[in-house]
Structures are given as structure tokens and as C-alpha cells.
Amino acid sequence: MKRHYGILTLMAGSILLSACGIFGGDEDEIEPMKLVKIENKIRVKRLWSAKIGGESEFLRVALRPVGDGNNIYAASHDGNAAAFDPATGKQRWRNKLGIELSAGPAVGRGLVVVVAKDGYVVGLDAETGSERWRTDVGAESLARPVLKDDMVIVLTIDSRLQGLAAYDGTPRWSVEQSSPALTMRGSSSPVIVGTSVIAGFDNGRIAAVEVATGNVRWESLLSPPTGRSDLERLSDIDGDIAVVGQDVYAAGYNGRMAAVAAESGQILWAREISSYVGVSADWNNVYTVRDNGEVVSLTRRDGNESWRDASLLYREPTLPVPFDTTVVVGDLEGYLHFFSNLNGEPQARVKFGGKAISNAPVVMANRLYVQNDDGTVACFIIDRPKPRRDAPDIADGD
Numbered sequence: 001m002k003r004h005y006g007i008l009t010l011m012a013g014s015i016l017l018s019a020c021g022i023f024g025g026d027e028d029e030i031e032p033m034k035l036v037k038i039e040n041k042i043r044v045k046r047l048w049s050a051k052i053g054g055e056s057e058f059l060r061v062a063l064r065p066v067g068d069g070n071n072i073y074a075a076s077h078d079g080n081a082a083a084f085d086p087a088t089g090k091q092r093w094r095n096k097l098g099i100e101l102s103a104g105p106a107v108g109r110g111l112v113v114v115v116a117k118d119g120y121v122v123g124l125d126a127e128t129g130s131e132r133w134r135t136d137v138g139a140e141s142l143a144r145p146v147l148k149d150d151m152v153i154v155l156t157i158d159s160r161l162q163g164l165a166a167y168d169g170t171p172r173w174s175v176e177q178s179s180p181a182l183t184m185r186g187s188s189s190p191v192i193v194g195t196s197v198i199a200g201f202d203n204g205r206i207a208a209v210e211v212a213t214g215n216v217r218w219e220s221l222l223s224p225p226t227g228r229s230d231l232e233r234l235s236d237i238d239g240d241i242a243v244v245g246q247d248v249y250a251a252g253y254n255g256r257m258a259a260v261a262a263e264s265g266q267i268l269w270a271r272e273i274s275s276y277v278g279v280s281a282d283w284n285n286v287y288t289v290r291d292n293g294e295v296v297s298l299t300r301r302d303g304n305e306s307w308r309d310a311s312l313l314y315r316e317p318t319l320p321v322p323f324d325t326t327v328v329v330g331d332l333e334g335y336l337h338f339f340s341n342l343n344g345e346p347q348a349r350v351k352f353g354g355k356a357i358s359n360a361p362v363v364m365a366n367r368l369y370v371q372n373d374d375g376t377v378a379c380f381i382i383d384r385p386k387p388r389r390d391a392p393d394i395a396d397g398d
Contacts, residue, residue, distance in 0.1 A: 032332060033293070033313040038346040042326070042382050044338065046350075048089030049378035052371070054078035055355065062103040062144050062189065064359040065369040065377055068126065072364075073105045075114045076375045081105060081124060083112075086367070089379060093129035097122060102140055103189075108147030111166055115141040121154055123169055135169035137162055144189040146197065148211045153190050153197045161190065161199050161207075163214055173214025177201040188237045188278060193248065193262045200237025204252050206260060218265035222250055222258050239278020240319050240360065242286060244300065249286050251275040257288055259303065269303040277319040277360070280327075285341065287320040287327050295320055295329060297344060307344035312337065319360040323368050324382050330357025334372055336380070352378055 053076020065074045071083040082094040104114035112124040119139050123132045139156035146153050152164040159177040188200035196208040208217040242249040251257035258270035274291045285297045293313045297306040320327040326338040326347050338348040355374035362369045368380040
């Protein structure tokens with residue numbers, strides 16, 4: 001199975017290019033690494049699965065489940081949004097919006113938000129799924145929106161970060177960054193730290209913006225462009241940004257992975273690692289995937305390498321997500337790979353449908369939720385044997 005590895009957007013002409021196809025010819029396509037048999041050391045059990053909508057293969061949309069403690073919410077590229085019982089997968093509501101969706105959902109304060117391909121942001125009632133409002137933000141978004149207090153924050157592909165009123169979708173503020181001539185197709189989803197929203201942009205910059213006002217608190221050049229050609233100077237921050245306490249972790253394409261102080265934007269440490277899936281973190285380590293598909297773990301404190309795994313080269317692995325004592329990665333053939341978070345040793349492999357898993361799995365409580373490009377959502381657990389409790393001998397009474 002061959003797929004073009006990395007899709008680029010030529011912003012000036014709105015032309016989609018393939019990183020391999022730029023130079024033309026089948027010789028530029030790279031075969032994904034073939035999987036070798038592993039011994040499953042843990043038992044991964046699927047609790048339920050549910051069909052949410054149509055396929056989104058090759059589109060690189062930002063659709064993956066989210067939860068609020070009461071429901072799991074999911075959306076599909078062909079315009080469906082739905083809520084499911086987290087334990088059973090039973091559908092609680094569904095809204096057929098009639099528009100192609102490109103990002104979301106996000107949830108908070110009784111509101112579920114999705115973003116349409118044509119630039120509309122749609123707010124739904126979290127309890128019933130009924131539409132509350134619809135606002136045009138002027139451009140497609142490939143970043144999941146975030147909610148904070150009474151604000152919805154959306155990042156569009158033209159490098160505009162916008163704040164909307166959660167009550168009715170009214171625009172409140174907008175912050176814009178410059179866009180280079182050539183960028184990867186995708187955007188980094190903003191994250192909330194205190195009263196700031198932190199976002200990465202296509203020009204390699206990361207910025208902290210005050211949620212209430214849109215005032216820029218700081219900017220930092222995480223991934224400086226290098227090289228002579230537009231292709232060599234790609235420095236997009238397109239992947240997930242991780243936050244642990246007051247430390248922010250981000251990575252850029254053709255650039256660096258870095259730890260940044262959330263209050264000042266000061267770079268605490270940086271490593272030359274190119275990634276377009278971004279960074280995830282637990283209390284000890286940060287995880288990423290290099291642009292060739294190599295999974296890498298670094299210590300959170302100083303960025304020293306803990307382990308790396310090359311078994312998924314060119315299989316377009318998702319961002320590794322910490323789950324229990326493992327990190328989980330999806331790939332282009334629908335496999336979920338479980339690695340030890342301690343040393344990277346393979347722990348299990350599970351097949352989930354026949355389509356790619358393009359977006360990182362999501363962990364909520366002790367469960368793993370995954371959405372594949374077939375529009376199917378599933379819930380997994382690590383099924384560990386319960387400790388045996390042998391009953392003590394009971395002697396007959398005198």
C-alpha cells in the first residue's frame with residue numbers, strides 16, 4: 001500500500017501538493033515498513049464501536065472524539081455530530097448538519113463546537129444536539145477548537161486565531177500571523193494554559209494570547225525557517241501542543257522540538273527533531289514522531305532521549321498518546337500499536353477496521369477512544385487480570 005507522505009498547501013495559489021509528488025514519478029513514493037509479528041504482552045479489549053459517518057481518508061481533517069464526563073462526542077467529515085454513552089457506546093443524540101466538517105468537536109459549559117470545511121463554526125447543545133448558532137470565520141480550520149469560560153477559540157488555515165462568544169458565536173477578537181508561501185496542510189490545535197490560549201502557526205512561531213481580550217502576551221520563534229527553497233524553509237507548527245503544569249511542548253516541521261515556559265515564552269530546551277504530528281506528554285516524558293515515522297521518547301525535564309522505535313517507518317503513525325503504562329500509536333492501515341512508556345518495547349497490536357487512523361487516539365479516565373478514517377469510533381481498555389484473593393482456611397470451631 002503506497003501513500004504520498006505529507007501533504008503540502010501552496011497558500012498563494014491554493015494548490016494542494018504532495019511532498020513526494022513535487023518532484024513527480026512513482027520513484028518518489030516510499031513503501032511503508034512491513035510489520036513484524038510481536039508477542040502481545042498485555043490484553044487490549046474493545047468495549048464498543050459505533051459508526052458516526054462517512055470516510056475522510058487522505059483529507060487530513062482534525063476530527064476525533066472528546067468527552068465531558070457525561071458523553072463522548074464525535075463528528076464526521078460528511079456532517080454528522082453525535083453523542084455516545086462512554087460505557088456502552090449507545091447513541092444519545094445525532095445531528096445531521098448538512099455540511100462537510102473539518103475539525104472538532106470541542107466541548108465545554110454545555111456546548112459542543114464543530115468547524116465546517118467552508119469556514120462555518122457551529123455550536124450545538126451538549127444535552128440534545130440541537131444547533132444553537134452558526135458563525136462564518138472566513139476560512140477553513142484544520143485545528144480542533146477550544147473552549148474557555150465564555151469563549152470559543154478557533155485557528156484557521158490562513159493563520160488567524162479568533163475568539164468567539166460561546167453564547168451566540170459573535171466574533172470578539174482576532175490575532176493574525178504571516179503565512180509563508182508554502183505550508184503543510186494542517187494546523188496546530190490551540191491549548192489553554194490559565195487565562196491564555198497558546199497556538200502554533202505556519203511561520204514557525206508559537207504565541208500566547210489572552211483569552212478574554214485577544215491581547216498577545218508573548219511570541220516565540222520555535223522553528224526558524226532554513227534553506228533556500230520554499231520547500232526547505234517549511235517550518236510549520238502543525239501538530240498537537242502538550243502542556244504539563246506551566247511547561248509547554250511543541251514541535252515544528254523541518255525544525256525543532258522545544259519546551260517553552262508558558263508564562264514568558266522562554267525556550268527551556270530544544271532538540272533538532274522534525275515532526276508534523278506534534279508532542280504529547282506525561283509527568284516523566286514527552287513523545288513525538290519524526291517526519292519519517294520514527295517514534296521518539298524524551299525526558300520532560302531536559303529533552304534527553306529515553307528511547308526510540310523504528311518499526312513504523314513511513315506508516316504515517318499518529319502522535320503517541322500516553323495510556324496506562326503504554327503509549328499508543330495509530331497507523332495508515334488501521335493498526336493500534338502499544339509501546340511501553342518505560343523503554344519503548346512493543347506491548348500489543350490491535351487491528352481497528354480497514355481504514356487509516358489519521359488522528360491521535362484520545363484517553364479519558366481508563367479508556368482509549370479512537371476514530372478512524374472510515375468514520376467509526378471505538379472504545380478500548382487494557383484488560384488486566386484481577387489480583388487473586390485466596391480465601392484463608394477456616395478451621396472448624398471447638
